Amino acid sequence: MRRFAIFSLLALFVALEGRTVRADNIDLSTVPSRDTVQLTIYNSEDITLVRETRAVTFKKGLNPLQFSWANTLIDPTSVQLRFLNQADKLDLLDTTFPHAKPQMLYWNVQSEIDGAATIEISYFTSGITWTADYIAIADADEKAMGLEGFVRVYNNSGEEYENAQVRLVVGTINLVEKIAQLAQVPITDVAKMQSDKLEEFKKDATRRFMEKAGGMGGKAGDLDAQKAKEIVKEGLSEYFIFTIEGTETVPAGWSKRLRSLEGKAVPFRIQYRYRPAEYGDQLVRMYLLTNDEKSKLGGSPLPDGVVRVFRASGKEGLSYLTQQAIKYVPIGDKIELNLGPDPEVIFELIKLRSFRDELMLQVHGTSEFRKVGGDMVIKQENASIAGWDDHEVFTQRIRNYSGKDIEVEVRRTFPGHVVFRSNLEPKLHDYQTVEFLTRLAAGKRADLLFEVVHKQGTSVKQNNVTLQTGEVKP
């Protein structure tokens, strides 16, 4: 059901005083139909720019046009009229929003011609959204995968858009900043705006951005019925525009999903990771791939979306592995899929020993310190332990029953003043996080020994980890 329409009004009885709200009781209208529609949909904001063209016949003099949008989610302040041809002979004199009819406006157009012209009406609506999602099917030997990306367009705007060209804006968009850049307005000025003015500014700036993004595309010819539609991706400034080939009809209330990318035999590698800050206190199995041409991807960034990961069983069937939300992946960046723990790889941290040394006494009532057990052994009565080193010796035990050689990366965070001693060739991921890597053959067990020395009390001089190479006795 069409809910909004434009009428060319032929008022017969009243002189055309265009600047007053119409109060005629008897009217005659013609209804110019839509020729083309273009939807430009954001996924980070509930905002869609609609541009439609219609052919309207004007007569010389004043031509009133009525535009109404009952039961839709159009922002009335965003509606704009533009003349695509005969623009020098047509003038929009004014726009009137009648008090009694909130979802309607009148334009008065002064024409120097008797004849047809194409007009463009643009406006913002909400309720049209899109999301991305992905399906990854790994080969049975887990060396390569098929990765398909999809876009799904939802139309809850209350209006049906027939044969619309659909364009999707990819990118995590902070409207204020990005649009401010486009509009070349200093961000400080944006911050000072009142909220209603800011909203208006955002919309205006968005419109400018959309205008930069290109004009209205025409209807594509009939497509080959066997061929899936291509989604053309083009970069623009910080954004990517996905344009769906041809036109689409998305009826009100429906949604439609189309393939946006298809990567066949995309190579990936497997790594096991222990990163409690990212994946919780467990060793997880990861599929690691890259969004680049070498990996048969890289045609565009990958928008935020959920990846559902399967593995082919080798007998035409699938195994479900996991689903994971990924953030926007730029071209060239990594895609990291967390498959969760693997019951066939056992990861245990075992504390082997714990002891203390470098015990320092502080003599009561003084700032004098004495080391316990040092050369200057004095049995001191009036003193308390003020500083010491806590030693903990661990083995990071990994058992690999997976049937394949594996690579394991371990990150452990040690707050405080810490010395990390081992022969594991670790490196510092950050000032308090140690990272080391090991490879483990199928069916093997590894015991990775390390000693952690925590400086305590007055012995604490830093808040960081120092790496030391050295043998660790179990």
Next chain:
Amino acid sequence: MRKWFAPKRLLLAAAVAAATFGPNLLCPSQAQARVKLITLPVRERVEIQLDNATATLVEEERIVPLVKGENQVDFSWANTQIDPNTIVFRVVAPVGDKPLDVKVLSVSYPPNEAALIWSVGSSDSGSARVRISYLLGNLTKSFNYRAVASKDEKTLVLSEYMRLQNFANEEFGSTNLFAGYGKTFLKPIGLNETKEMLVQKFEKVPIKKTYTCNVAEYGWLDQPQQKLRVPMHYVLKNDKANQLGAHPLPYGKARIFIDGGGEGGTAFLGEDWGRFTPIDDEMKLYLGVAQDIVVKRTLEKNERKHVSGNLFHQEVIVKYEIENFKDQAVTLDVVENLRHVRNEVRGDSGRDVEWELGKETTFQGGPDKERSTFEQLTFHANLPARAKDGKAEKITHKLHVLIKNEW
């Protein structure tokens, strides 16, 4: 609205009217007008993959007739918990000798319906073998075990069962069920049906029957008399040497029986939760508290040794007086958590326990290195059978430990 889906819960319909289709199939009015004839491709095959710990994947194979050009394939799932976002449509091996180039062009989701419509392009008229995969809720699995010990309690027969509960509001005919290991089952699964299947049966699995005292973990049987609880376990190791080790043993309830021999049949010993047991790890099944092994634990010595300032060592001797009233000799595992000991004698400092064993420790061979940790020691005490007159020999052991560098 596609009313013809109502009688079935989960249904695939291929609308064969390609010649009348325009490029835009999704307008509701067109959707009604387009249906001149629909075919209802039946399930040729169903596989249920239960290898994921938290989700159940259903794969159904159907042969879908297609015409050259664009086709509409409707899939609906009224009153079932299919996650629509997980539905995957794949074309697998061709039907007959005529391979078709079949592609999903788009998927449309009608409002307020558990349904979707695939727009499928086909290079020619013919049939395509398709697999539709989806995650289905309320079709769950769990595992349980039946363990029958031999009369001498040296081995047991371990049967592992998978229990499938179908509250998904959908029935499946003959269905391949796969737990991720072991064999595949071919079974029908009815509505609201629970089905239990024997996944694997392991014969003559060697077991150890253990008696353990550990005041920190198992507590006292009679604290005023300082008598410890002595729980009993069957311990089986999940490795090849012990007839297992093919895969990790999943978490599940184990019902434990003992073979009485002869016509006595089996006797129920109890049940326990078998924890998830990786390969090479041990599964311990709790059998209850031993009544015939009495362990009295006392702290014989507690002496502070001053080092300097407020720093001291604490010397502790824990004494165990053990009597075995059973008719056979057994080995008792004596486990002592040194943090618990330190907390008993001087309270908790929050620091790890630094310790060394003293000379008065009597357990031969010292602590079992495989079973001891940095703060918990396991010793083994061999206990002879009681004498013929019924008297039990009192065995006394001591654990002498120096708890160091406390303040």
